[in-house]
Amino acid sequence: xxxxxxxxxxxxxxxxxxxxxxxxxxxxxxxxxxxxxxxxxxxxxxxxxxxxxxxxxxxxxxxxxxxxxxxxxxxx
Amino acid sequence: xxxxxxxxxxxxxxxxxxxxxxxxxxxxxxxxxxxxxxxxxxxxxxxxxxxxxxxxxxxxxxxxxxxxxxxxxxxxxxxxxxxxxxxxxxxxxxxxxxxxxxxxxxxxxxxxxxxxxxxxxxxxxxxxxxxxxxxxxxxxxxxxxxxxxxxxxxxxxxxxxxxxxxxxxxxxxxxxxxxxxxxxxxxxxxxxxxxxxxxxxxxxxxxxxxxxxxxxxxxxxxxxxxxxxxxxxxxxxxxxxxxxxxxxxxxxxxxxxxxxxxxx
Numbered sequence: 001x002x003x004x005x006x007x008x009x010x011x012x013x014x015x016x017x018x019x020x021x022x023x024x025x026x027x028x029x030x031x032x033x034x035x036x037x038x039x040x041x042x043x044x045x046x047x048x049x050x051x052x053x054x055x056x057x058x059x060x061x062x063x064x065x066x067x068x069x070x071x072x073x074x075x076x
Numbered sequence: 077x078x079x080x081x082x083x084x085x086x087x088x089x090x091x092x093x094x095x096x097x098x099x100x101x102x103x104x105x106x107x108x109x110x111x112x113x114x115x116x117x118x119x120x121x122x123x124x125x126x127x128x129x130x131x132x133x134x135x136x137x138x139x140x141x142x143x144x145x146x147x148x149x150x151x152x153x154x155x156x157x158x159x160x161x162x163x164x165x166x167x168x169x170x171x172x173x174x175x176x177x178x179x180x181x182x183x184x185x186x187x188x189x190x191x192x193x194x195x196x197x198x199x200x201x202x203x204x205x206x207x208x209x210x211x212x213x214x215x216x217x218x219x220x221x222x223x224x225x226x227x228x229x230x231x232x233x234x235x236x237x238x239x240x241x242x243x244x245x246x247x248x249x250x251x252x253x254x255x256x257x258x259x260x261x262x263x264x265x266x267x268x269x270x271x272x273x274x275x276x277x278x279x280x281x282x283x284x285x286x287x288x289x290x291x292x293x294x295x296x297x298x299x300x301x302x303x304x305x306x307x308x309x310x311x312x313x314x315x316x317x318x319x320x321x322x323x324x325x326x327x328x329x330x331x332x333x334x335x336x337x338x339x340x
Contacts (some may be wrong), residue, residue: 051316062265
């Protein structure tokens with residue numbers, strides 16, 4: 001295989017990691033809604049942890065992006 | 077009709093040819109070298125000066141003419157200070173208020189950098205990993221120094237979660253060591269990658285809007301407007317997350333294993 005084509009494939013594969021982050025973010029928000037529906041007065045406290053968890057999961061997706069950028073830099 | 081589309085297509089292809097990271101490149105405006113150290117003035121430096129002076133002027137103006145019934149500016153400053161104090165009290169407790177100046181400065185600087193970057197033609201300073209890495213290393217180094225000053229050698233106990241059986245120690249210590257070392261890296265990469273990714277998405281959508289022409293280009297253009305709104309939210313969330321994690325890391329150094337009443 002052409003090495004340029006392989007680099008493009010690798011960048012695409014790095015982006016596939018977003019699927020996991022999508023599942024994770026959906027899980028976090030779903031659980032948050034569940035928790036608030038059960039105990040509305042806990043919203044402020046649960047919300048703080050939700051945003052932290054959201055950021056942690058989102059960062060993992062962005063590591064994939066960083067890897068894609070690294071491959072892009074190596075391509076030349 | 078085909079001739080109408082060709083210039084747009086060419087523009088699109090040339091936009092796709094160049095790297096999506098092209099807008100993040102910095103060019104020296106005034107090259108300065110201090111003993112081999114490159115301290116040139118470029119766009120990021122100027123924007124940082126703008127951010128610092130903006131925050132300083134806003135806060136001094138809000139604080140200089142204090143009234144019992146606050147005006148708009150004073151209310152904004154009070155809400156901001158109250159918000160940051162809430163973060164510190166929740167994660168570190170009362171002793172954490174010693175770090176209020178540091179944490180408020182970090183929060184306001186990152187927030188204003190993120191927000192100023194959204195103005196077209198300006199520059200997002202936090203999309204440079206150098207900036208975020210310096211902040212992350214500063215915060216993590218401070219937490220280590222604080223921990224060793226307060227607890228001495230016992231601070232190494234942070235590598236052993238409470239209640240770990242002895243036979244698990246050879247497994248737990250490397251895992252905890254890695255998770256500790258990943259803290260500054262994840263802190264730096266999170267902010268940098270979020271800002272970079274947001275602006276790359278905006279750039280790609282704008283490229284589509286230009287290449288699409290009037291017929292279909294309004295659709296990606298509408299998306300850019302929606303994405304800009306989302307980016308304002310992300311700017312706030314990322315500044316908040318950076319601040320909260322700073323507080324959590326410093327709080328870990330304060331309350332080893334969270335025995336104190338503040339930890340929960």
